[in-house]
Amino acid sequence: MEQFAPVKRSKDGQPVRYLVVDDSVFARRNLVRIIETFGGQLAGEAGDGATAITEYERTNPDIVLMDITMPQMEGIEAAEKIVRQHPEARIVMVSSVGYQENIVAALQRGARHFVQKPVKPEVLYEVIKYVLGEDATVASAAGAGA
């Protein structure tokens, strides 16, 4: 898998920490593999929306990658609840269902961005940099292998 120039937190130069939420173990593993190529670090995982809320409280991640269609509590509802408690939360919805109503509903309820599955690493990388904005710095390519 392609390696990307590492994205670090501006405040302390540490790896960006991700909470990965998806009911599919396969999808979570795939996302973890991808964020590792960005130099990211896994803060936690959840398989449904309710667990995502408790994991957010426990891990305080920099980014949440959130599926939409999940059992018990869906991703958009979970995103809304997290953002209500933590307005600073950066949640990127990652779903195969990418029609406009879904995207608009997610954004209106607090998500910062939307990425459609199958996830293309180069697309997610750009979205992560955009969502983090000035809170992230991109290390030089020379430092990627360090």
Next chain:
Amino acid sequence: MKMELIQPFINAADAVLAEGLQCSTTVGSLSMEEEAYRRKGVAALIWVTGDIEGRIIFDLDPPTAVRVASKFAGTQLPESDTLVRETVCELANQVTGNAITALNDQGFHFRVHPPILHTTDGSKSSEDTEALVIRFETASGSVFMNIALRYNRRCPGERAVAAGQ
């Protein structure tokens, strides 16, 4: 079933398989099936409700499921690995989601339910058992997509109840 419903699924399967397997795919065969569904191996089922209702099944024989899952996972998986079944479910999820997205752009509204492993061989029942079976040929083997969809003629209120909203 009209082709306008089927084509987005063919397009989505082609795109998702090509992306995940890093190879081109072809439609090997396309046939109607009215008999009870017989599972070939590792099968994932997704229900959709809304303007169009029904189900989509993705089915791979066990060796193909292992090859496809290993390719998607980027590592060789044993046949017994639960990740193999998980991958087939996620494959079904991605194809259905992408197809539904295209159909939504055409004005149809749906709710996609999470994929479930299809563990029974199926029993004969109702009009929904008329299905279109599409066999995709990939470098990792044949992937079968079994689609049984119909237009929902119920009123919007009844649809919402059916979708659990």
